[in-house]
Amino acid sequence: MILESRTWDELQPGMSAELRRLCTVDDFYAFAAASGNYNPVHLTERDGDGDGRADATAPGMFVGSLISAVIGNLLPGPGTRYLSQSLDFRMPVHAGDELITHVVVTGKDPDGTATLSTEVKRISDDAVVLAGTARVAAPVEKLRFDDIEVPGLVVQRHRHFDALIERAEALPDLRTAVVCPEEEQSLGGALLSAERHLIVPILIGNPDRIAAAAKAMGRSLDGYEVIATGSDAEAARKAVELVNAGQAHAVMKGHLHTDALLHPMLDKAAGLRIGRRFTHVFVMDVPGVGHPLLVTDAAINIAPDLATKVDIVQNAIELAISLGIAVPKVGVLSAVETVNPAIPSSIDAALLSKMAERGQISGGQVDGPLAMDNAVDLGAARTKGIHSAVAGQAEVLVVPGIDAGNMLAKQLAYISHAEAAGIVLGAKVPVILNSRSDSAKARLASCAVAAIHHFRMGAA
Template sequence: MIVENRIFEELAVGESAQMRRLLTVDDFYIFATASGNHNPMHLPHVDGDGDGLPEAVAPGMFVGALVSAVLGNLLPGPGTLYRSQSLTFHNRAHAGEELLARVTVTAKTSDGCVGMHTEVIRPADGTLIVTGEAVVEAPRRKISYDDHDLPGLIVQRHRHFEALLARAEPLPALITAVVCPEEANALQGALLAASHTLITPVLIGNSARILATAEALGADLAGTEIIEAPDARAAARAAVDLVNRGGAGAIMKGHLHTDDLLHPILDHDHGLRTGRRLSHIFVMDVPGVNHPLLVTDAAINIAPDLLTKVDIVQNAIDLAISIGIAVPRVGVLSAVETVNPAIASSIDAALLSKMAERGQITGGMVDGPLAMDNAVDIAAARTKGLRSEVAGRAEVLVVPGIDAGNMLAKQLAFISHAEAAGVVMGARVPIILNSRSDSAMARLASCAVAAVHHARITAGAA
């Protein structure tokens, strides 16, 4: 948008301008970071006055800045400088409300200054929020510029995981077999999820080490069931047996190798097979992306063939539906967006797309091959002439192999500041996989993903 000013000579008493602004949660986080004002009354996730509810009150100077925006952008516009500003607050505004800021010229003086009456109202009901008087130095020369040249801001906030936790916490706690929680991060993650009523942990492993770890953490395990197992393989076997007896609805990896955890799960006679290949899914909350992003498979299947990819895609669709994506858009990635016989992943992607078209993969829309840019960016997709329902809008990214998946997930985590929840699908129950470097939010989100998926599957089976 081109912004142009009104110079001193052009201004007339009684002239006014106004601007509307919808207040968002991100506005308040940005203001807190930029100003250094971390008053909990203004932070949307904090209860500042102890009434049990977050207040999310618009900071006074943020509301005042809406007046400044009208002065600097519209009237007088670019080149305007403040001399003074008074503010009287009549009511409070909150996140989610729209405000209207208005300025009106009341006087012009010989030194080039302009008096302005300023006010901010809530137009939905006419409530007066702020009134005041400003004196500004009006610009003396015409200025115009394109405000699209300003850099954008992305708030490093994980709103999708926050919504996922809010959805999972009211559900009955998922009884979860936690295998070898004999190290601080493994045990702490399970206890943290239990404190949020996401899971009811059953701790399986060396009880002496588990109790010693709890003591070192200052954690109380009173009322928590502990099942003794001499080693990692035995603990994993006990977890599978517990699921088979109906005593648990999920398995959570503790301090053991993934191979040791999966070995009894994959046992042909006594394991948890369903006839579908197991696959790992990262559910990622990427700042700036307006939906969760699922990446698969980045941890289990090293170089999957076409039939394995069919199961990888179906597992991801099933999980995406569980977390609230009604008809998941699945982008099958390759280095190119056209089929190239020399690039095997592009052929697999095209076949998976056609298989979904023919009903061999169900529940979602599948398109490929897609390069990363035109899978997630609508402008890139349009530039390449791609106009499918998936191109530029993919919510699930299916990678060619484990190396690409691992690189993509870690790039999103360490460069794009994403949080990642890790779950293995394809067994009779979800398997929660966390690493020692995972944050508290990632651990909670992994349990929340398992809980909402279990709730959907059991509701469908009832």
């Protein structure tokens, strides 16, 4: 951006400048973070004025700051100091409104100050939303800046999870066997999901420990079904029995090891197998990414062979379709984007791509091998000469093995501030797999993903 000032000598009454700005919800969150003004009337999912509707009304001073942008950038421009500003707010501004801010020089004083008329209009109906007068100390020397660069901001808002939770709340509550919810995090996640009408939890485990966890949180278990068991293994087996009896339509991990939870599900006679491998998917809401990002398999299959990867891809495609991605774009990751016989994952990726092309994997577009950059960044893909429906636009990332998947998911969570919902597929019902470090949003999203997938597959 090039900025050049108008000095006090250059200013003449009648000079004007203007800027346009489309107001977005992210603008309001960024303003809240910068100013410390958390008034819920300005936040999109909140009903801050009690009228029964979410608001997303622009903060008044955010709209006022648009005037300072014109004054600081254009008229008089760099070097200008504000002395005073009057603000007459005429009507509210909402996310989606496009505004034009207009500044006109109305006078000059010998002391180096200038007076400006300031006005903000809504473009759609030419309505004045803000008017006022500014008094500034104009620059006395000509200033020009050719290399102004301000770092971009990514608002850490998890809009995809908000949408999934809202969608799941409209579905019937999912009867869920919660295995060993014997400490505060696992029990709290189940109860919170019940309060949001995502699940009906059936609490299975040591009743004394479950009650102690509820007491520690100051919560009551009145109205919740508790099934007493003597061990983790017995609790996991009971969950499987409830599913097979049609009394539960999902299983949720509590305070026990994943191996102990899954072991009875894998029993060939009495388990929950349906023909495919059990595979894990992280559904990730990454700030700044315009769609949920699915990472698989990062938790169950350690070093999957080609046959297992076929199930990993197919399960992920079906989940992505449930989440609203009509034809999922699946990027099969490797260290390189060309087949290298010395890198087995690149060969598997090419085979999976060809299998999808021949209909052995269905419902999505599969391409590989792709390196991480050209899987998710269109510019990187084009730079390397990769042209496909998937390259640079992948919605599902298939990793070579559990170590790469686990690292990728945790990098997204801890460096890119993503939230992750965890779910196991390939069983008769979805298995909700949360980590002890998961946030309340991640636990709600995991239950929402399970409910959405269950009811779509049940209706299919």
